Amino acid sequence: MNSPSAPASAPTDIDLLIQPEWIIPIEPAGVTLSGHALAVNNGEILALLPVGETLQRFQPRQTLNLPGQVLLPGLVNLHTHAAMSLLRGYADDLPLMRWLSERVWPAEAKHAGAEFVRAGTLLACAEMLRGGITTFNDMYFYPDAAAAAARQTGMRAVLGVVVIEFPTAYAVDAGDYLARGLAARDAFADDPLASFCLAPHAPYTVADKTFTQIATLAAQLEIPIHVHLHETRHEIEESIKQHGMRPIERLRRLGMLGPQLIAVHAVHLEAEEIDLLAHEGCHLAHCPTSNLKLGSGIAPMAVIQAHGVNFGLGTDGAASNNRLDLFQEMRHAALLGKGKSENAEVLDAHAILQAATLGGARALGLDERIGSLRPGKAADLCAVRLDEWQVQPCYDPASHLVYVAGREQVTHTWVAGNLVMHNGVPLQIKVSELLDIAGLWHNRLTS
Amino acid sequence: MNSPSAPASAPTDIDLLIQPEWIIPIEPAGVTLSGHALAVNNGEILALLPVGETLQRFQPRQTLNLPGQVLLPGLVNLHTHAAMSLLRGYADDLPLMRWLSERVWPAEAKHAGAEFVRAGTLLACAEMLRGGITTFNDMYFYPDAAAAAARQTGMRAVLGVVVIEFPTAYAVDAGDYLARGLAARDAFADDPLASFCLAPHAPYTVADKTFTQIATLAAQLEIPIHVHLHETRHEIEESIKQHGMRPIERLRRLGMLGPQLIAVHAVHLEAEEIDLLAHEGCHLAHCPTSNLKLGSGIAPMAVIQAHGVNFGLGTDGAASNNRLDLFQEMRHAALLGKGKSENAEVLDAHAILQAATLGGARALGLDERIGSLRPGKAADLCAVRLDEWQVQPCYDPASHLVYVAGREQVTHTWVAGNLVMHNGVPLQIKVSELLDIAGLWHNRLTS
Numbered sequence: 001m002n003s004p005s006a007p008a009s010a011p012t013d014i015d016l017l018i019q020p021e022w023i024i025p026i027e028p029a030g031v032t033l034s035g036h037a038l039a040v041n042n043g044e045i046l047a048l049l050p051v052g053e054t055l056q057r058f059q060p061r062q063t064l065n066l067p068g069q070v071l072l073p074g075l076v077n078l079h080t081h082a083a084m085s086l087l088r089g090y091a092d093d094l095p096l097m098r099w100l101s102e103r104v105w106p107a108e109a110k111h112a113g114a115e116f117v118r119a120g121t122l123l124a125c126a127e128m129l130r131g132g133i134t135t136f137n138d139m140y141f142y143p144d145a146a147a148a149a150a151r152q153t154g155m156r157a158v159l160g161v162v163v164i165e166f167p168t169a170y171a172v173d174a175g176d177y178l179a180r181g182l183a184a185r186d187a188f189a190d191d192p193l194a195s196f197c198l199a200p201h202a203p204y205t206v207a208d209k210t211f212t213q214i215a216t217l218a219a220q221l222e223i224p225i226h227v228h229l230h231e232t233r234h235e236i237e238e239s240i241k242q243h244g245m246r247p248i249e250r251l252r253r254l255g256m257l258g259p260q261l262i263a264v265h266a267v268h269l270e271a272e273e274i275d276l277l278a279h280e281g282c283h284l285a286h287c288p289t290s291n292l293k294l295g296s297g298i299a300p301m302a303v304i305q306a307h308g309v310n311f312g313l314g315t316d317g318a319a320s321n322n323r324l325d326l327f328q329e330m331r332h333a334a335l336l337g338k339g340k341s342e343n344a345e346v347l348d349a350h351a352i353l354q355a356a357t358l359g360g361a362r363a364l365g366l367d368e369r370i371g372s373l374r375p376g377k378a379a380d381l382c383a384v385r386l387d388e389w390q391v392q393p394c395y396d397p398a399s400h401l402v403y404v405a406g407r408e409q410v411t412h413t414w415v416a417g418n419l420v421m422h423n424g425v426p427l428q429i430k431v432s433e434l435l436d437i438a439g440l441w442h443n444r445l446t447s
Numbered sequence: 448m449n450s451p452s453a454p455a456s457a458p459t460d461i462d463l464l465i466q467p468e469w470i471i472p473i474e475p476a477g478v479t480l481s482g483h484a485l486a487v488n489n490g491e492i493l494a495l496l497p498v499g500e501t502l503q504r505f506q507p508r509q510t511l512n513l514p515g516q517v518l519l520p521g522l523v524n525l526h527t528h529a530a531m532s533l534l535r536g537y538a539d540d541l542p543l544m545r546w547l548s549e550r551v552w553p554a555e556a557k558h559a560g561a562e563f564v565r566a567g568t569l570l571a572c573a574e575m576l577r578g579g580i581t582t583f584n585d586m587y588f589y590p591d592a593a594a595a596a597a598r599q600t601g602m603r604a605v606l607g608v609v610v611i612e613f614p615t616a617y618a619v620d621a622g623d624y625l626a627r628g629l630a631a632r633d634a635f636a637d638d639p640l641a642s643f644c645l646a647p648h649a650p651y652t653v654a655d656k657t658f659t660q661i662a663t664l665a666a667q668l669e670i671p672i673h674v675h676l677h678e679t680r681h682e683i684e685e686s687i688k689q690h691g692m693r694p695i696e697r698l699r700r701l702g703m704l705g706p707q708l709i710a711v712h713a714v715h716l717e718a719e720e721i722d723l724l725a726h727e728g729c730h731l732a733h734c735p736t737s738n739l740k741l742g743s744g745i746a747p748m749a750v751i752q753a754h755g756v757n758f759g760l761g762t763d764g765a766a767s768n769n770r771l772d773l774f775q776e777m778r779h780a781a782l783l784g785k786g787k788s789e790n791a792e793v794l795d796a797h798a799i800l801q802a803a804t805l806g807g808a809r810a811l812g813l814d815e816r817i818g819s820l821r822p823g824k825a826a827d828l829c830a831v832r833l834d835e836w837q838v839q840p841c842y843d844p845a846s847h848l849v850y851v852a853g854r855e856q857v858t859h860t861w862v863a864g865n866l867v868m869h870n871g872v873p874l875q876i877k878v879s880e881l882l883d884i885a886g887l888w889h890n891r892l893t894s
Contacts, residue, residue: 089841335739389573393536395889
């Protein structure tokens with residue numbers, strides 16, 4: 001039973017009934033439903049049921065028929081630096097360390113204040129909502145400014161309490177980063193769409209003492225930790241030189257591994273490291289486009305999948321992608337998984353859709369709230385049209401979402417039952433404001 | 448001097464002057480122009496010149512201002528099976544040989560007659576034009592039906608005279624395939640937009656005798672040869688078993704290597720094979736998405752680029768991609784080139800744009816006619832808007848085309864000066880006809 005009301009009783013008033021051509025609920029896995037409808041009330045999913053049963057059960061204030069469209073959970077962007085949308089294409093065709101030290105860090109040192117973060121995150125949130133992303137896991141300076149921007153656009157956000165050892169305009173040392181991030185967490189404690197995680201930047205920017213402190217804090221606060229890990233060979237070689245061991249082993253000794261850990265990138269893994277991550281219940285944020293573009297390599301996702309490690313998909317920042325688009329990441333994850341393993345059967349369309357929704361939600365500890373169309377979860381949803389002539393014929397909507405569709409085919413994005421994007425237009429921020437932001441910062445960054 | 452008229456003489460009447468925000472002419476290489484215009488007359492490029500000079504030089508019958516847009520040569524799809532658009536997503540998540548023998552070949556045996564080819568090629572041409580592709584190199588049965596479809600949509604086509612040893616509804620043996628294909632070539636001899644190449648399917652479907660005959664014929668007719676080559680490890684292993692050598696060595700002994708050869712896929716190459724292809728002046732058709740999706744692997748494009756082998760980009764058929772979109776292939780070629788070599792500096796944005804235009808044109812022997820914005824070439828062009836809010840800011844149009852833009856941003860596609868696609872609508876075929884085709888064949892293939 002999806003709802004407490006018995007069939008014989010009077011129909012229940014509800015906010016919204018959505019009747020698309022197909023529904024992919026993610027739970028149960030691998031299923032595409034036809035002839036079903038989703039009932040939404042008070043921002044939550046009330047029921048997923050055959051269309052024929054809706055009349056007796058519900059009296060919707062609004063009914064939305066979506067022929068030729070597929071409805072699925074909103075996508076979860078498991079790793080991004082949202083504010084870096086302002087640096088989209090600012091530096092290309094450079095390896096990670098040169099890209100960081102010659103281009104990104106100098107630009108950030110000069111420009112990345114709270115205003116930059118607010119502006120860049122507004123632009124990023126609008127772009128993500130445009131492509132059906134309803135939740136993002138962020139890692140950047142001024143998480144309070146990012147949280148405010150997410151709230152303005154109506155998006156669900158997990159803000160990283162970023163920690164590095166060196167000083168920036170934002171904070172002076174690791175303790176200061178932590179204090180400021182935790183203060184932002186307190187300030188947004190009442191926001192139902194905002195939550196926080198700890199975000200030590202990477203093994204090469206965070207000291208042992210700080211990692212230990214973060215592990216303790218994560219256990220106390222029961223919040224996830226989000227860290228770049230094994231992104232490049234160079235990172236691993238430097239760790240061996242400096243610490244006498246690979247970063248994962250170092251983090252293991254520091255008590256960082258466990259179900260609270262989201263390892264971002266995890267491109268270069270040995271077999272026993274994959275075993276270890278699986279055994280510890282760690283989650284991975286797979287960012288295929290960024291890993292390719294920075295020349296970092298290709299994560300062994302077929303092996304990771306076979307070991308049952310939970311993973312989600314991330315866009316990384318727009319400076320290393322250059323697009324905050326999970327349709328692109330879904331396609332790349334499916335294609336690269338097959339191409340690297342030379343096995344076309346791995347990472348099929350339904351597995352990829354699961355990673356982009358429930359996989360990300362699980363990693364964030366939000367799977368009781370989002371990630372599938374189970375009654376009681378928040379109505380974080382997107383609808384995608386598959387009826388345009390240039391994507392015909394369509395034999396299987398799940399395959400089309402992963403291998404054919406573009407984000408431009410997303411028609412509706414709802415967060416907690418609020419329609420926040422419709423037909424390419426964000427509804428809580430004006431397009432003119434987005435264009436003004438982009439123009440202003442383009443000029444500042446090039447002057 | 449771009450034009451014979453001297454500055455002092457009266458302005459020349461011309462058909463069209465295009466004034467976009469930026470022009471990427473491909474020749475000279477690596478250049479993005481601002482403040483320039485392209486003069487088009489009689490279907491050809493007359494001049495590319497600073498906007499300030501246009502008034503004294505030309506009196507255009509039409510002037511098209513395209514602020515926020517970039518103009519570049521039409522894209523060249525160097526390898527496809529256009530008619531297979533009807534099998535888009537018909538079978539996914541299977542390796543090449545099972546995908547062919549269990550799904551594709553049975554469906555083709557039942558359905559792939561001349562009507563299927565005409566219908567599927569119409570749909571494919573419209574899709575390709577929508578994404579700025581102006582020329583495609585096809586390999587399929589009934590090339591006469593494909594040529595007729597291309598003509599209807601206004602697209603430039605190179606039709607493959609497909610040759611395999613086994614009988615189909617189309618032909619009974621290699622000689623019959625050749626005879627039918629060459630008859631189609633004769634039938635379209637007067638079509639300025641159609642040309643033909645020889646298309647022996649693959650080393651595992653064509654006998655030595657036939658390859659020898661095809662090499663001779665290509666030399667006599669001075670037309671290219673287009674063959675699947677070193678697509679999978681399995682193909683190479685079978686060749687060693689059956690012929691005692693790898694396919695490239697076999698083709699070398701049969702006189703097939705040389706500047707007339709377009710090797711399609713070329714995923715698995717040893718160093719000396721890359722040397723050999725470079726030495727012989729062969730061209731490669733790189734199809735990154737298809738190679739990933741079928742689990743074939745990732746071609747060593749950074750090494751191939753370093754050896755100076757000319758290459759273009761191909762979508763392959765929609766059944767193994769599942770999208771006939773060179774924006775996607777450009778992005779995948781750039782990203783995979785970096786990811787596989789773990790070097791972010793290879794295959795930069797301008798190199799990729801060159802491959803998708805002039806690289807393909809050279810492989811087809813059409814580089815005197817298309818592939819760059821040189822005066823005297825055909826006006827095969829596309830315009831792409833880069834001013835939409837979701838792709839802002841834009842620091843470099845070339846980077847944006849490769850790493851950010853989607854085909855939905857293409858606003859105009861011209862072939863030989865004819866506008867054949869505008870704002871997503873094909874101008875020589877009705878959208879209702881395309882939807883009818885897709886619906887009809889969807890029903891036939893699933894019944």
